[in-house]
Amino acid sequence: xxxxxxxxxxxxxxxxxxxxxxxxxxxxxxxxxxxxxxxxxxxxxxxxxxxxxxxxxxxxxxxxxxxxxxxxxxxxxxxxxxxxxxxxxxxxxxxxxxxxxxxxxxxxxxxxxxxxxxxxxxxxxxxxxxxxxxxxxxxxxxxxxxxxxxxxxxxxxxxxxxxxxxxxxxxx
Numbered sequence: 001x002x003x004x005x006x007x008x009x010x011x012x013x014x015x016x017x018x019x020x021x022x023x024x025x026x027x028x029x030x031x032x033x034x035x036x037x038x039x040x041x042x043x044x045x046x047x048x049x050x051x052x053x054x055x056x057x058x059x060x061x062x063x064x065x066x067x068x069x070x071x072x073x074x075x076x077x078x079x080x081x082x083x084x085x086x087x088x089x090x091x092x093x094x095x096x097x098x099x100x101x102x103x104x105x106x107x108x109x110x111x112x113x114x115x116x117x118x119x120x121x122x123x124x125x126x127x128x129x130x131x132x133x134x135x136x137x138x139x140x141x142x143x144x145x146x147x148x149x150x151x152x153x154x155x156x157x158x159x160x161x162x163x164x165x166x167x168x169x170x171x172x
Contacts, residue, residue, distance in 0.1 A: 015113040019135075021106035021142065022087065024071045028142045029102070030109060030135065035089060035147045037097055039105055042083030043068075054161050055152065056101045061088065067152055068099035074130055074150075074161065089147040098152055100145075109142065111135055116144060126160045 019030035020039065045057025045068050056070035066088065072080060086099040116133045123131065132146035148154065155161050 017111050017113050017116075019109045019111065019142070019144070020087065021109050022071075022085065022102040022104065023106065024075060024103045025077055027075070028106075028137070028140060029071070029145050030142045031087060031089075031100075031145050031147060033108065036087050037090060038088040040086040040088060040099070043086050043099075043101075044083045045099075045101065052156070052162060054155055056084070056099075059086065059099060061097070061099070066097060066099045068101045069150055069152060069155065071100060071102045071145075074126070074155070076126070089150065091151055092153060098150075100147070100150055109135075109137070111137075129155075129158050129160050 018033040020033050020036055022029050022031065040059075040061070043059045045059050047057045048055055048067075051057075054070055054073040056068040056073070058065045058067055060066070066086075068086060070079070070084075072078070080103060084101040084103060085105045086101055087105070088097050088099055090096070091098050115135050117136070118133055119128050119131050130145060130149050132144040132149070135142045135144065
C-alpha cells in the first residue's frame with residue numbers, strides 16, 4: 001500500500017501534457033494545446049503567387065490576413081483539393097499568428113512529458129526539422145509538432161523546403 005502511494009505521488013508530480021491531435025493522410029500528429037490560439041473549421045486558402053509550395057495560401061482571420069502552412073506539403077504529400085482544418089498558432093512577433101493546415105483535427109489527448117521519445121537518428125532532415133519527437137499511443141505513433149519549427153520564416157531559414165522558384169521549377 002505504501003508503494004502505491006509513492007507511485008501515485010510520482011505520477012501527480014510528473015508534468016501532464018495535453019495535445020490536440022490532427023492528421024494528414026494516414027499520419028497522426030499532436031500539437032501542445034498551450035501553443036494553439038484557436039482551431040478553425042474547414043477553410044479554403046487563397047493561393048499566393050510565387051510563394052513556396054509549403055505556403056498553402058492566405059485566409060481571412062478576425063479581419064486580418066493569416067498565412068497558412070500546409071502540413072501535407074511539408075511532408076511531401078500530394079495537395080488535397082477543397083477545404084482543410086486550420087490551427088492558429090503564434091508567430092515570432094507578439095500578436096502575429098499563422099495557420100497550420102491539416103486534413104483534420106481529432107480529439108484532445110492527455111499524456112505525460114516523460115512519454116515523449118526523441119526523433120530516431122535515421123529520420124530524414126526535412127522531417128527532423130519539423131518533428132519534435134514521438135508518443136507511442138494505443139492507435140499507433142503520434143508525432144509531436146513544435147509550432148516554432150513550423151513558422152513560415154523558420155521554414156524559409158532552414159533551406160530544407162526550398163523557395164518558390166526551386167519548388168516550381170523556375171530558373172533565376
